[in-house]
Amino acid sequence: MFERNIYDQYGFHCDERWQLGSYEGFDAGGHSYLVTPYSRQEDSMLIQFEWAKQLHNAGVAEIAQPVNTVGGGSVAKIDGAQQLVFMLPQLDERRAGEFLTEGGQLAHIHDVSHGWVPNVPDLNYLGQWLDIWERRMGQVESWHQQVDARRQKNDFDREFLYTFPYYLGRAETAMQWLVEEGREPLLQSYDGSINHTRFSNQSWFATNERTTQVKLPLEFVYDHPARDLGERLRAEYREGRFEDGYSFISEYQNGRTLSQGTWSLIGARLLLPLTYIETIENHYMNEGTHAENRSADITNFERELAQEERYLRYTAQCLMEHLPSTTAGSWFTRRNFA
Structure with a gap:
């Protein structure tokens, strides 16, 4: 069915099928293609596609390009679901210039897409x-x-009740920091750039040994560059990779200087207990439908709490280095992490 759908909708003969994470892919006519779910409104998707084209024209390497159907449409029914097809970059598309590092490429994306406000x-x-x-x-x-x-509470409920006051305080601190230090209310529409929904070291993927930073347009959103940087540092710190986070920021700053205002916004994102919020959301939004997963939920919750000290220690270290006057005396820099 898959091969037949691809031929009927795109005119491609599948030479080989393969899997890339949760995505299905195939080779045809010397090119590689990725099939992805269709998850946004069409007008938003078309803007993401236009961004991809503009970034490619601006010299950003390794961007997956959307493929239209034989009828000129963007979406096709493949294996019974509405899906999109992207052509992956060729081996020779990678620039051998100054933007080979991941941090350098992100800085270039933020720089060239400055002010691309979507409608x-x-x-x-x-x-x-x-x-x-x-x-x-x-x-x-x-x-x-x-x-x-x-009246009756399970282990997850009790852990939630016990930890909530601390995380509420963390969230309030992050929001206060966002307004007073990051000055979010004063941001102008042109202060943004192309960012990613949730940037991590796995946002750009490898398809072979030479194309290792492939970018999928469906991840693109418009926001302040602090979004990508804060989420990348969050991902590194949660996994205990402080030095990797430091190296990434150094790569980025080789291409784009970070102002104190940007660091203040990064700090606000780092202080927000996002993983905790997501853990609570995932459990209570699905509480009535996955009773059999309660044991896994409490295990994941305990793992999140166990990572917290290290994460906050790394966050404090980062902010004390880049915002020494702002962080002086802050509760998260005085805490004993022994």
């Missing part, structure tokens, strides 16, 4: 952090009240 709201996150954080923490607080009122 659809669901791709534009610039200036929206405070509203989003308040809304998500409000939901977590609502769950806390509901769980506290329960």
Whole structure:
């Protein structure tokens, strides 16, 4: 069915099928293609495709390019689902110039896409952090009240009730920092660039030994560059890779200087207990549908809590280095992490 759909919709004869993580791929006519789910409104998707073309024209290497169907459409029914097909970059597309490092390439993306404001709201996150954080923490607080009122509580409930006050304080500190130090309310529409939904060391993927930083346009959003940098550092610190985070920032700053304002926004993102929020959301939003996973949920929760000291120690170390006057006397720099 897959091969037939590909031929009918795109005119390609599949020479070979393969798997890349959760994605299906295939080779045809000397090119490699990736099949991905269709997850956004069409107007948003078309803007992401236009961004991909503009970035490619600006010299950004290894961007997967969308492929239209034989009828000129963007979406096709493949294996019973609406999906997209992207052509992966060829081996010789990689530039041998100054942007070979991952941090350098990200700096180049942020630089050339500065001010590319989308005309659809669901791709534009610039200036929206405070509203989003308040809304998500409000939901977590609502769950806390509901769980506290329960007669019967399981292990996850008890751990949630015990840890919530600390994480609420963390979130409030992050939001205060965002407004007072990051000055998010003062950001202008042109202060943003192309970012990723959640940038980590796995956002760009390898298809072979030479194309190792392939970028998928469906990950593109518009926001302040601090989004990508903060989320990359969060991912590194949570995995205990402080030096990798330091190296990445050094690579980035070889191509683009970071201002104190940007570091303040990065600091706000790092202080926000996002992994904790997501753990609580995932559990209570699905509480009635996955009772059999309660044991796994509490195990994951305990793992998250165990990583917290190291994560906050790395965050404090980073912010004390880059924002020494701002962090002086802050509670997270005074804490004993022994």
